Amino acid sequence: MAATPLLELSGIDKSFGPVQVLHDVGLSVYPGEVTALVGDNGAGKSTLVKCVSGIYTIDKGTITFDGNPVAIHSPREAAALGIEVVYQDLALCDNLDIVQNMFLGREKTRGIVLDEPTMEQMAGDTLASLSVRTVKSLRQLVASLSGGQRQTVAIAKAVLWNSRVVILDEPTAALGVAQTAQVLELVRRLADNGLGVVLISHNMNDVFAVSDRIAALYLGRMAAQVKATEVTHSQIVELITAGRSGNIGLPPEKPSDFNGDVVDITPGGDQ
Amino acid sequence: MSTTTTTTAGGVQVVKPTVAGFFHDYWGKVRGGDLGSLPAVIGLIILSLIFGIARDTFFSSLNFANLFSQGAQYIFIAMGLVFVLLLGEIDLSAGFASGVCGAIMAILLTNHGWPWYGAIPAAMVTGIVIGFVLGFMVAKLGIPSFVVTLAAFLAFQGILLYLLGGGKNISITDTFVLKLANSNLSVALSWALTIVAIVGYAVVQLSRVRSRAARGLVTDPMGIVAMRIAGLAVVLIIPTIVLTQERSINPVLNSVKGVPIVVPIIAVFLVIWTFILGRTTYGRHVYAVGGNTEAARRAGIPVDRIRISVFIICSFMASIGGILAVSRANSVDPNTGGSNILLYSVGAAVIGGTSLFGGKGKAINAVIGGAVITVIDNGMGLLGYSAGTKYIVTGLILLVAASVDALARRRAAATGNR
Numbered sequence: 258m259a260a261t262p263l264l265e266l267s268g269i270d271k272s273f274g275p276v277q278v279l280h281d282v283g284l285s286v287y288p289g290e291v292t293a294l295v296g297d298n299g300a301g302k303s304t305l306v307k308c309v310s311g312i313y314t315i316d317k318g319t320i321t322f323d324g325n326p327v328a329i330h331s332p333r334e335a336a337a338l339g340i341e342v343v344y345q346d347l348a349l350c351d352n353l354d355i356v357q358n359m360f361l362g363r364e365k366t367r368g369i370v371l372d373e374p375t376m377e378q379m380a381g382d383t384l385a386s387l388s389v390r391t392v393k394s395l396r397q398l399v400a401s402l403s404g405g406q407r408q409t410v411a412i413a414k415a416v417l418w419n420s421r422v423v424i425l426d427e428p429t430a431a432l433g434v435a436q437t438a439q440v441l442e443l444v445r446r447l448a449d450n451g452l453g454v455v456l457i458s459h460n461m462n463d464v465f466a467v468s469d470r471i472a473a474l475y476l477g478r479m480a481a482q483v484k485a486t487e488v489t490h491s492q493i494v495e496l497i498t499a500g501r502s503g504n505i506g507l508p509p510e511k512p513s514d515f516n517g518d519v520v521d522i523t524p525g526g527d528q
Numbered sequence: 529m530s531t532t533t534t535t536t537a538g539g540v541q542v543v544k545p546t547v548a549g550f551f552h553d554y555w556g557k558v559r560g561g562d563l564g565s566l567p568a569v570i571g572l573i574i575l576s577l578i579f580g581i582a583r584d585t586f587f588s589s590l591n592f593a594n595l596f597s598q599g600a601q602y603i604f605i606a607m608g609l610v611f612v613l614l615l616g617e618i619d620l621s622a623g624f625a626s627g628v629c630g631a632i633m634a635i636l637l638t639n640h641g642w643p644w645y646g647a648i649p650a651a652m653v654t655g656i657v658i659g660f661v662l663g664f665m666v667a668k669l670g671i672p673s674f675v676v677t678l679a680a681f682l683a684f685q686g687i688l689l690y691l692l693g694g695g696k697n698i699s700i701t702d703t704f705v706l707k708l709a710n711s712n713l714s715v716a717l718s719w720a721l722t723i724v725a726i727v728g729y730a731v732v733q734l735s736r737v738r739s740r741a742a743r744g745l746v747t748d749p750m751g752i753v754a755m756r757i758a759g760l761a762v763v764l765i766i767p768t769i770v771l772t773q774e775r776s777i778n779p780v781l782n783s784v785k786g787v788p789i790v791v792p793i794i795a796v797f798l799v800i801w802t803f804i805l806g807r808t809t810y811g812r813h814v815y816a817v818g819g820n821t822e823a824a825r826r827a828g829i830p831v832d833r834i835r836i837s838v839f840i841i842c843s844f845m846a847s848i849g850g851i852l853a854v855s856r857a858n859s860v861d862p863n864t865g866g867s868n869i870l871l872y873s874v875g876a877a878v879i880g881g882t883s884l885f886g887g888k889g890k891a892i893n894a895v896i897g898g899a900v901i902t903v904i905d906n907g908m909g910l911l912g913y914s915a916g917t918k919y920i921v922t923g924l925i926l927l928v929a930a931s932v933d934a935l936a937r938r939r940a941a942a943t944g945n946r
Contacts, residue, residue: 333828348826350819352887353812361816362827364809371807374743381745394746400940 261324263288263453264309264340264422269318271304278304282318282479284472286422286453291444293464293485294457296474297497302457305474306424310342311335323421341415342424347407349414351400355392356380358399359414383417384409386450387443405436412443416452423447424455429463441467461490475500480507547751563936565881567929568896572903579907586910590775592767593788597709597856599902600790601626601849601865605873606880606894607801608845611838613877614805614818616886617666617673619842620870621658621680626850627865628684629654631691633851634698634860637705644704648851655847656840658684663839667832673839681870689862699859708793709856712786715772721792722768730757790852794895797845801891814838818887849873868919875922876901879929885937900925 262285271279279301286292296302307313309320311329320327322338329335335342349358356373359380365372377395384392389409392402399407408428415423425444429437445467448454458464464471465485472482473496480500488505495502558566579586605622612619619625633651636642642650662680666673689695700706713721733753740747768787776784805811816824817834825831846865853869854860880897882889904925908918 332826344826346822348820348823350816350823350887352815352819357812357815361812361823362829364812366809369808371809371812374740374745377745378743396746 262286263323265321266309267319269305269308270316271308271313272316278477280478282474284479285482286455288421288453289448289451290469291448291454291456291467292470292472293468294455294472294474295464295493295497300474301477302474303426306342306426306457309335309424310340336418339419339421340424341418341420343411343415343426343428345426345430347411349399349407349411352398354396354398355410356395358410359417363418379417383413387413387416387446389413403436404432405439408432408440409443412447416447420452422453422455426457427459428456429458429460437463461493464493465490473497475507478507481505547749550749550752563881563932565893565896567932568880568900571925572896572900575900575903575907579903579910583910586907588775589770589773591906591910592770593712593775595902595906596788596790598906599898600709600794601853601869602873602876602901603794603895603898604797604849604852605846605869606876606898607797607891608842609873609877610882610889610891610894611814611841613882613884614814614886614889615835615838616818617838618677619662619673619839620677621662621684622842622846622873623865623870624681624684624688625655625658625843625865626846626853626869627688628658628691629847630850630854630864631688631698631860634700634854635691637700637702638698644702648705651851652844652847655843659840659843660836662843663836666839667835685866692860692862695862697859697861700854705851705855706858707789709790709852712784712788713792715786718768718772718787721787722764725764725795726757726761729760733757798891798895805891815887872901872922875926875929878933879926883933883937884930
């Protein structure tokens with residue numbers, strides 16, 4: 258595995274008014290690997306992703322991309338670096354076809370005329386590079402696609418632009434068993450093509466099926482970032498729900514940090 | 529992944545289309561709720577047959593030519609409305625906006641002695657300004673377009689009265705402006721334009737097939753392309769034959785033949801808007817904003833600017849509709865652009881296949897829908913029905929069109945996620 262992270266976050270703080278959502282969060286995304294980002298609802302996964310994609314600006318901390326510190330202020334800047342996010346609601350236009358969706362907002366033109374043949378060719382090549390062979394026609398309206406196919410189009414849209422890091426927000430949440438398998442296969446293939454992939458998921462089976470590393474957020478803090486092979490299913494669940502498991506995870510909570518509604522589990526290892 | 533069934537071209541599995549397959553796909557689309565202009569075309573044919581059988585004057589070249597100048601105002605306003613409807617918005621003020629623009633032109637021509645080449649652009653600029661104001665309030669202030677344009681509908685009615693000095697009638701004498709809606713092209717020019725249109729269409733179709741084939745992309749089967757060109761040729765040549773007949777009641781005194789001048793004017797705008805919607809980035813973005821505003825915004829499309837622009841296009845087209853209405857009536861009065869004009873225009877766009885829910889529609893919808901509305905209006909007039917009956921029938925047909933739209937949408941939603 259590559260030694261240097263493609264995207265590295267460290268010491269990220271983010272508050273919304275009086276509410277601090279992220280505390281000193283660090284995350285490393287390596288090329289050719291799938292990094293799963295897990296955490297309970299409200300743990301700060303979406304906020305973290307939005308900080309990386311430029312929708313929110315961070316209060317404190319550094320983002321390093323490809324070894325250089327960068328500041329990301331807008332989705333366009335993130336896209337320019339090669340960071341693409343596939344949101345849960347996919348952001349596809351039902352009334353447009355696959356090619357039109359993939360190039361939305363970044364259409365190729367010749368003069369003032371849309372260069373449809375070039376776009377169709379590029380879209381076809383991208384889908385082919387992802388070994389997608391399930392669409393009948395590239396000119397099919399997205400409305401007529403299945404959930405898995407839509408996810409595929411959304412992912413293909415993200416990788417079309419020579420992106421380096423692709424962040425997927427719960428790509429399998431709304432899918433059936435077969436389609437989930439297809440999408441996970443696709444996620445794995447993205448990493449195998451050398452991209453840094455961040456997979457946000459609530460589904461432990463999915464996480465263990467494709468990811469190389471697992472980063473667990475707990476109440477806005479990074480509980481642990483571990484190799485998927487070194488932890489068990491239940492350890493990750495503990496990290497998500499309690500912030501630590503055995504000797505990995507956050508240091509034992511100081512009771513003063515919380516209002517008493519968090520159950521204090523027997524202090525394990527310290528760090 | 530799943531099974532590949534046929535030829536693999538360029539990596540992605542695609543099915544080589546055949547003529548039969550093309551029709552099969554089209555039928556599948558229709559069944560899936562993507563009807564386009566099909567109901568309107570069928571309705572137009574049925575209505576024309578009914579009126580033609582009931583009154584043979586319906587198909588006379590005099591009446592046929594009359595249909596175009598009668599329908600021009602609806603068609604122009606409807607073409608603009610298509611853009612607004614594509615975003616799921618509405619412009620209720622387009623009718624009176626066309627009246628105001630027509631009045632501005634008439635006042636400049638008659639009261640201020642401006643030449644036509646000053647007055648017509650002034651009317652168009654008025655339309656653009658009106659559209660900008662409406663669009664700005666909808667996009668930037670976030671007022672629902674229904675409310676903004678309802679207010680504008682009332683206000684423009686007042687402005688029109690005010691401009692006309694409390695309801696006077698201003699007539700125009702400028703021959704150029706009068707010719708727009710009342711004169712015809714010469715027979716030779718009529719045929720020349722028809723042939724240019726057919727050849728132009730054929731060239732566009734064939735060059736598209738060639739450039740796609742050269743890149744190894746899927747092309748429409750040649751049979752379908754040939755059918756399209758032949759279809760357009762028939763649709764253009766038959767009316768040209770009819771319209772180039774002598775249709776004057778007293779040919780010795782005053783010969784009347786040739787394609788009405790409004791036809792090429794409509795055709796030019798139809799081609800321009802079809803090109804802009806289908807082949808430019810701007811058009812693509814209009815569809816995107818209409819289909820999924822949030823997706824468009826995330827894709828970096830300036831949603832507000834698109835929203836303002838469609839209102840500008842709508843009011844601009846309304847101004848041209850107003851100019852033609854004034855030309856046809858030789859004058860402007862407080863009811864120019866009023867009464868049923870707006871509702872007929874919205875009806876035209878919707879009957880033609882533009883969805884009221886946004887995201888679906890083409891410029892041609894306005895022309896086909898406008899033709900349906902005009903045929904009803906004209907045919908029922910010939911049959912001697914009262915205005916009351918005409919309104920009721922038009923209302924029912926609009927209701928049918930809106931139901932088709934809503935049902936098609938439900939159908940599409942049901943079949944969309946197979």
